[in-house]
Amino acid sequence: MNEDDNQVLSVNRIKQSLESVNFVSTNKESAYEYVKRVNIDKDNVERFLSWLILTDSIPEGKDLWNISFFHIFKDYRNRLNFFSVDSKNVFPPLLKETTRESILCDISRDNSFLMRMVEQFHIPLSMVDDSTIRISRVLMITLSETPQYDYIQGFERFAVIAYVLSLQFVLRINLSLIEAEALASLLLRCLLQFSEPSRFLERNSTTMQYFINLDSYLYKHNPRFMEMMSPICSENFAAPWIGVLFADIHPPNESLLIWDYVLLNRSNIPLFIKALVSSHIKQIPLEKRGYDLLDVVFSYNQWNVRNIINESESQIHAKLSFISFLTMLSL
Numbered sequence: 001m002n003e004d005d006n007q008v009l010s011v012n013r014i015k016q017s018l019e020s021v022n023f024v025s026t027n028k029e030s031a032y033e034y035v036k037r038v039n040i041d042k043d044n045v046e047r048f049l050s051w052l053i054l055t056d057s058i059p060e061g062k063d064l065w066n067i068s069f070f071h072i073f074k075d076y077r078n079r080l081n082f083f084s085v086d087s088k089n090v091f092p093p094l095l096k097e098t099t100r101e102s103i104l105c106d107i108s109r110d111n112s113f114l115m116r117m118v119e120q121f122h123i124p125l126s127m128v129d130d131s132t133i134r135i136s137r138v139l140m141i142t143l144s145e146t147p148q149y150d151y152i153q154g155f156e157r158f159a160v161i162a163y164v165l166s167l168q169f170v171l172r173i174n175l176s177l178i179e180a181e182a183l184a185s186l187l188l189r190c191l192l193q194f195s196e197p198s199r200f201l202e203r204n205s206t207t208m209q210y211f212i213n214l215d216s217y218l219y220k221h222n223p224r225f226m227e228m229m230s231p232i233c234s235e236n237f238a239a240p241w242i243g244v245l246f247a248d249i250h251p252p253n254e255s256l257l258i259w260d261y262v263l264l265n266r267s268n269i270p271l272f273i274k275a276l277v278s279s280h281i282k283q284i285p286l287e288k289r290g291y292d293l294l295d296v297v298f299s300y301n302q303w304n305v306r307n308i309i310n311e312s313e314s315q316i317h318a319k320l321s322f323i324s325f326l327t328m329l330s331l
Contacts, residue, residue, distance in 0.1 A: 009073055015066040017173040025050040027060040035260045038306050040253050044121060045172045047256065048165040048187070051263060055190040069183075076182030079141060092137065094144040099151050104136050106156040113157065117164045117252045127167060127177070134177065135163045138184045142192070149192050154243040158195065161247075161256070162188040194245060194262055194269065211235040214274055221278040221315065224286060228293055237297045238277050246276065254305040261309050265316060272316050279311040 024046050025031040031050035034042070052058045058068050083092035094100075111132065118128055139159040143151055166183035170176065214234045219226045229237075240248060245262060247255045258276065265272040284300050286293075 009070065009077065011066050011070045014069050014073075014175070017175055018062065018065055018069075021045075021173050023049060023062060025053060026062045028053055032264075035264060038257070038309055040257055040305065042253075042257070042260075044165055044168045044256070047260065048169045048183075051165075051187065051190060054263060057186050057190055069179075072186055073179050073182045076141075076185060077178065080178075092141060092144075094140050095151070099143075100136075100140060102153075103139050103151060103156065104132070106153055107132050107136050107139070107159070110156050110160060113247070114160050114164070117160070120252050121164065121168060123164070123167060123171070127171065130177075131163065134181050135159050135184070138163060138181050138188060142185045142188045146189060146192060149195070152195075155192070155195065157244045157247050158191040159184070159188055161259075162191055193266060194259070207235070211238070214238060214277065217274045218278055218281065222281045225281050225284070225293075228286060232294060234277070237294060241277060241280070242273055245273075246280070249280075249301070250303060250305060254303070257305055258309065261312065268316060268320065271319060272312060275312040275315040275319075276308065278315060279308040282311060283308065 024043075025034045026049075031053040034046050035050045035054065049058075053060060058065060080092070083094075095103075114128065114131060114135075117123075118125065135156075136159075139151075139155060142159075143149055143155075149155075163180065163184040166180045166187060167177075169183060170180040211234050215226070218234055226234075245255070246258055250258065262269065262272060262276075280303065281297075283303060284297060287296075
């Protein structure tokens with residue numbers, strides 16, 4: 001791993017780094033097959049490349065990556081240079097001051113989440129000693145260039161995951177930390193599309209309707225649970241799950257496996273998130289009345305993530321097949 005942010009950027013250096021490693025995911029077919037594997041211990045470098053390929057962030061074909069990565073790194077460095085950013089400790093003067101402060105505060109507070117990922121994925125601590133600054137900068141730059149997204153709490157989790165996956169990639173092929181930042185910004189653009197459900201939670205008008213719809217879905221798929229939970233509605237237990245896409249209730253490797261399937265179902269994210277909520281609930285043991293079910297929900301941690309994914313896939317496929325059937329009847 002080269003820690004020098006100021007090393008000379010060249011196509012040849014990137015090409016040599018890429019040629020030093022063989023990759024499984026090089027086109028959409030291989031990327032799709034890799035992401036689809038229900039394997040908790042997937043290689044995150046292959047996952048990182050697969051996500052970028054499937055979201056059209058990099059082209060298919062390893063022979064094209066050296067040029068693509070060169071332009072990604074060059075563009076990111078140019079943005080930092082434009083704002084005279086010292087890569088060690090300066091933020092670009094982007095976004096409102098209150099937003100910048102919120103981002104830095106949220107990422108600093110989320111350090112335990114970062115360290116869980118660092119520990120599980122065996123990343124050297126020396127590689128993350130300035131990660132709060134780097135992740136904050138990635139998020140600020142990315143949001144400044146995607147005005148359709150206003151910062152909300154939870155986005156910092158997307159930024160942390162984007163940076164950790166990018167860091168693992170540059171560690172594997174011996175690139176620099178500033179290049180990990182550049183790739184994290186690229187990946188974060190993709191991950192922000194996952195945030196659609198959490199954005200409903202920022203406005204009272206949309207929050208109420210969102211959870212009314214979720215309640216209706218859960219009464220169909222989890223009737224006994226919802227009857228036992230009544231009069232408490234899904235907002236009271238599902239909002240924390242949805243805001244960070246279940247990252248708080250699973251270890252990092254399981255969270256990323258869930259996110260693999262969120263990516264695969266990105267054209268139906270709101271429906272798939274409902275299916276994930278329902279599938280989690282199905283694993284919570286239901287005892288007799290007279291105990292606090294909400295406490296059980298928040299304390300339960302014996303999740304079987306493979307079954308959660310399989311059940312969610314089953315629910316969404318059944319729903320989409322029914323919608324397709326109704327469409328055919330209307331023709």
